[in-house]
Amino acid sequence: MTTVNIRPYAPDDFDRLYEIDHTAFAEDIAYSHIELQYYVSSRKCRTLVAEDAGEVIGFVIGCSEPRHLGHIITIDVAPHRQRQRIGSLLLAEIETWLWERGAEAIYLETPVDDAGARGFYDRHGYFILERIEGYYNDSLDAYLMMKTDKRSNRM
């Protein structure tokens, strides 16, 4: 039996993270090389990677923002490893980092047509604040979701 290990991002992970992101999201909303490179390199952000027996199977990026805000940039789990609590593990770890950095609320954007992701965030205490028109390439709306209660996590 193998165990999933959550560890900080290392530059050698980049290609695999890009691949997972482009498998998880449609080409027009997945991150470009430059965008992904910006987030994994930014000093205000932290990228955590889920690994099982040497295979990177998911990742999360969270950024610490001014005015006590945390921002989840993305969370992606490889399709063959979804619904195995890996996303929940990644989310819990990045939330802990953001709360420890002084966040009083954590927010994120998610496509309105992704009921799975919405169910996932709802389960972890996020509520819809508003709908942002054309957030993705002026063509797809996003829900802005937020969490303020550190204790609400239903793994």
Ligand SMILES: CC(C)(COP(=O)(O)OP(=O)(O)OC[C@H]1O[C@@H](n2cnc3c(N)ncnc32)[C@H](O)[C@@H]1OP(=O)(O)O)[C@@H](O)C(=O)NCCC(=O)NCCS
């Ligand atoms: C959304 C995502 C990160 C969840 O990660 P995961 O490891 O699959 O999720 P978990 O196993 O921790 O799921 C926990 C719960 O979240 C909810 N959930 C997760 N995926 C779901 C789906 N596709 N449909 C409905 N509910 C879902 C369920 O309540 C699930 O519990 P259950 O399996 O007992 O029903 C993952 O499915 C993913 O990478 N999707 C593609 C990328 C994406 O949409 N990212 C989020 C938007 S930024």
